[in-house]
Amino acid sequence: MNRSPLNWPVIRLLVAKDWQLFQQQLAACVFGGIVALCLIGMATGWSFYLGSLLLIVMLVCTSCFSISNSLLVERKEHTLAFVMSLPVTPLDYYLSKLIGNLVTFLVPFLAMLAGTVLVILYTPLPDGLVVLSLLIFGHVLLAYAVSLSVAMAVESEGWNIFAMIASMLLINPLIMLLGQIPAINDHVKADTIYFAPVAVAILLAQATLSVVVLAATGWVHCRKKSFY
Amino acid sequence: MLDERSRLCVHAVFTVAGCGGRRHGSCLRRNADGCLFLHSGRGLYSTKGAVHTVYMKYAQIDPELFLSTSDSTPMYQQIVNQITTKVMAGDWPAGQPLPSIRELASASRVSVITVKRAYAELGQAGVIVTRHGMGSFVADSPNLSDSLLQAEFTQHFDAMLACARRLGLSVDDIRQLLDDEQAHGAAEPTRGSTP
Amino acid sequence: MSTAFALSGVTKRYENFALRDIDLSMPEGQVMGLVGVNGAGKTTLLRILGGLALADTGTVEVLGHDMPAQQVAAKSDLGFATEDMRLFKTRTLRWHMDFVRSIYPGWDEVYAADLLRRFDLRAEQRLAGFSHGQRVKALLMLNFARRPKLLLLDEPTTGLDPVARDEVLEALADVLRDEARSVLFSSHNTKDIEQMADTITFVHNGTLLASRDKESFLDDWRRVICHGSWVPDKAAWPEIAAVRQNGSIVELKVRQFSAGLLERMQTQGAEIRSADPMNLEDIFVTTVRAGGAA
Numbered sequence: 259m260n261r262s263p264l265n266w267p268v269i270r271l272l273v274a275k276d277w278q279l280f281q282q283q284l285a286a287c288v289f290g291g292i293v294a295l296c297l298i299g300m301a302t303g304w305s306f307y308l309g310s311l312l313l314i315v316m317l318v319c320t321s322c323f324s325i326s327n328s329l330l331v332e333r334k335e336h337t338l339a340f341v342m343s344l345p346v347t348p349l350d351y352y353l354s355k356l357i358g359n360l361v362t363f364l365v366p367f368l369a370m371l372a373g374t375v376l377v378i379l380y381t382p383l384p385d386g387l388v389v390l391s392l393l394i395f396g397h398v399l400l401a402y403a404v405s406l407s408v409a410m411a412v413e414s415e416g417w418n419i420f421a422m423i424a425s426m427l428l429i430n431p432l433i434m435l436l437g438q439i440p441a442i443n444d445h446v447k448a449d450t451i452y453f454a455p456v457a458v459a460i461l462l463a464q465a466t467l468s469v470v471v472l473a474a475t476g477w478v479h480c481r482k483k484s485f486y
Numbered sequence: 487m488l489d490e491r492s493r494l495c496v497h498a499v500f501t502v503a504g505c506g507g508r509r510h511g512s513c514l515r516r517n518a519d520g521c522l523f524l525h526s527g528r529g530l531y532s533t534k535g536a537v538h539t540v541y542m543k544y545a546q547i548d549p550e551l552f553l554s555t556s557d558s559t560p561m562y563q564q565i566v567n568q569i570t571t572k573v574m575a576g577d578w579p580a581g582q583p584l585p586s587i588r589e590l591a592s593a594s595r596v597s598v599i600t601v602k603r604a605y606a607e608l609g610q611a612g613v614i615v616t617r618h619g620m621g622s623f624v625a626d627s628p629n630l631s632d633s634l635l636q637a638e639f640t641q642h643f644d645a646m647l648a649c650a651r652r653l654g655l656s657v658d659d660i661r662q663l664l665d666d667e668q669a670h671g672a673a674e675p676t677r678g679s680t681p
Numbered sequence: 682m683s684t685a686f687a688l689s690g691v692t693k694r695y696e697n698f699a700l701r702d703i704d705l706s707m708p709e710g711q712v713m714g715l716v717g718v719n720g721a722g723k724t725t726l727l728r729i730l731g732g733l734a735l736a737d738t739g740t741v742e743v744l745g746h747d748m749p750a751q752q753v754a755a756k757s758d759l760g761f762a763t764e765d766m767r768l769f770k771t772r773t774l775r776w777h778m779d780f781v782r783s784i785y786p787g788w789d790e791v792y793a794a795d796l797l798r799r800f801d802l803r804a805e806q807r808l809a810g811f812s813h814g815q816r817v818k819a820l821l822m823l824n825f826a827r828r829p830k831l832l833l834l835d836e837p838t839t840g841l842d843p844v845a846r847d848e849v850l851e852a853l854a855d856v857l858r859d860e861a862r863s864v865l866f867s868s869h870n871t872k873d874i875e876q877m878a879d880t881i882t883f884v885h886n887g888t889l890l891a892s893r894d895k896e897s898f899l900d901d902w903r904r905v906i907c908h909g910s911w912v913p914d915k916a917a918w919p920e921i922a923a924v925r926q927n928g929s930i931v932e933l934k935v936r937q938f939s940a941g942l943l944e945r946m947q948t949q950g951a952e953i954r955s956a957d958p959m960n961l962e963d964i965f966v967t968t969v970r971a972g973g974a975a
Contacts, residue, residue, distance in 0.1 A: 555875070588860060
């Protein structure tokens with residue numbers, strides 16, 4: 259169907275456009291993330307819990323803002339028709355959204371992930387927390403991929419909000435579930451980092467699922483019949 | 487032998503020299519071998535040899551016509567009427583290149599096809615001539631304004647006859663009306679009015 | 682002569698509406714006006730040509746490119762503005778101008794500045810503060826300033842005040858100067874179409890009622906007023922689209938006018954009082970009411 263070569267210059271411009279439109283909220287999220295990391299780093303009981311909560315809130319905010327700004331708002335405000343009237347194919351558009359979102363999401367996401375790992379390693383916090391943190395971040399990534407896919411494939415705003423909230427809220431049962439797995443739970447408070455096979459398996463599953471969901475969305479998107 | 491364009495340009499010079507207006511058409515004559523003589527007018531006279539030295543362009547004319555969408559006259563007819571008026575008034579002298587169809591359409595904000603139609607009608611009426619690949623020009627006819635007036639008269643005359651038929655007036659009745667008109671002068675208004 | 686676009690056998694179904702078997706093409710350098718009531722299918726037609734909607738069946742060619750396979754090439758030379766299209770609220774018009782300029786090499790900054798002045802727009806203002814008319818003009822300006830080969834405009838003058846409408850028509854008339862550029866536009870305002878279009882296309886209920894050059898189209902229609910008791914039977918007079926009678930006055934709307942027709946009417950005892958040209962609006966309404974081809 260779309261045999262024309264990818265229009266990279268325009269894709270790059272569209273990514274830059276999404277980045278510009280997102281800048282302010284992005285800065286706010288990163289700032290919130292830094293505050294959260296400071297709280298975690300204080301390594302007292304209350305500040306650790308407050309910091310963790312704030313960090314997760316910031317991660318969720320980043321993902322929701324990123325998706326809603328680039329996809330939901332574009333559709334709702336009818337700027338989508340303007341973008342699709344530019345010399346792009348649906349595949350170009352999909353790629354620009356994918357790359358744009360990954361940039362706007364992954365930049366703060368990775369910054370916060372790196373910050374978390376550093377905080378854990380360089381403060382009195384037990385280093386074993388790194389594995390649990392990675393698993394939680396992995397879940398946020400997967401939840402983000404699912405929300406992004408739904409946002410691209412489904413036009414209904416209600417379903418989009420549902421997908422975002424539901425996938426992110428699943429973080430609670432996940433943490434509880436991880437607490438039930440001795441191979442993971444037993445090492446959380448240890449001072450050494452131990453990647454149990456089950457932890458590695460979950461991480462791999464999260465990463466693979468994220469990629470599969472996004473790829474499937476691309477396939478669906480290119481078979482859509484209207485773009486406005 | 488001169489090509490078409492330089493012939494037209496000679497016209498331009500003539501206009502510049504002050505022989506514009508309605509007599510303009512009679513200022514130029516072609517001799518047997520196709521060369522030009524400019525005569526009459528205000529003493530400007532040129533022959534074969536001198537023609538090339540007076541090569542000049544026509545002044546740029548404003549292509550905008552004043553057309554109205556609320557006028558019940560069809561758009562093409564408004565164009566025909568206005569160009570005819572301009573030609574009769576001498577605004578656009580004989581030989582004057584007309585704006586291109588697209589130029590006039592754009593300036594007057596009317597569709598290209600309407601201007602095309604107007605130019606075709608003007609061509610048929612002999613007001614303008616269209617030369618392939620060169621555009622359209624105001625026709626060279628020596629008595630252009632007379633023939634236009636003649637056409638206008640014929641149109642009114644035909645309309646009058648049609649109206650008279652509807653009223654059931656005979657030729658004699660009309661003749662009588664004309665005689666009355668002549669007797670009373672122009673002051674007396676005619677009784678009949680078109681419905 | 683190359684075509685600006687060609688649709689052949691195009692069908693597009695929605696839940697409550699279908700565009701059916703559209704065969705339509707337009708030579709380069711022309712202006713075509715789409716006339717139709719709300720929901721007739723004008724916007725869908727424009728979206729299909731603009732690559733924003735895919736036809737279910739049929740072939741679509743725009744500026745010599747197959748749609749949707751070669752839509753990037755087609756869209757590069759296409760200007761597209763629909764009534765519901767919006768720009769980015771949080772950005773200024775200047776930002777949009779730079780954005781469009783970076784995508785289209787044909788962007789003409791001098792012309793853009795000229796249009797800004799003529800449309801009375803402020804480049805440094807954010808779109809959020811624009812009125813409806815300013816938004817429409819901004820969108821048109823972004824399209825006009827890159828001089829696309831084919832402009833697809835959905836209701837470009839709807840909702841504009843008279844002055845803004847006049848400015849837009851003036852800018853649209855700029856396009857006429859270039860014989861390689863074409864325009865397809867829809868409007869509720871048949872006056873705009875009557876003024877600017879070379880070809881008129883009537884769309885109704887997802888089908889084309891007529892598509893013809895404007896001059897011969899307008900020429901064929903006449904409103905004839907006659908006196909007398911003769912009222913034509915429409916089956917026997919296919920040239921007549923509508924008949925109204927009040928006492929001895931009969932009003933006829935004729936879709937295929939000729940001097941011969943008047944003579945035939947006279948032989949039936951009709952006394953012709955007038956035979957005047959009709960405006961496009963009248964022709965359109967008569968066509969739709971008569972329920973047939975124009």
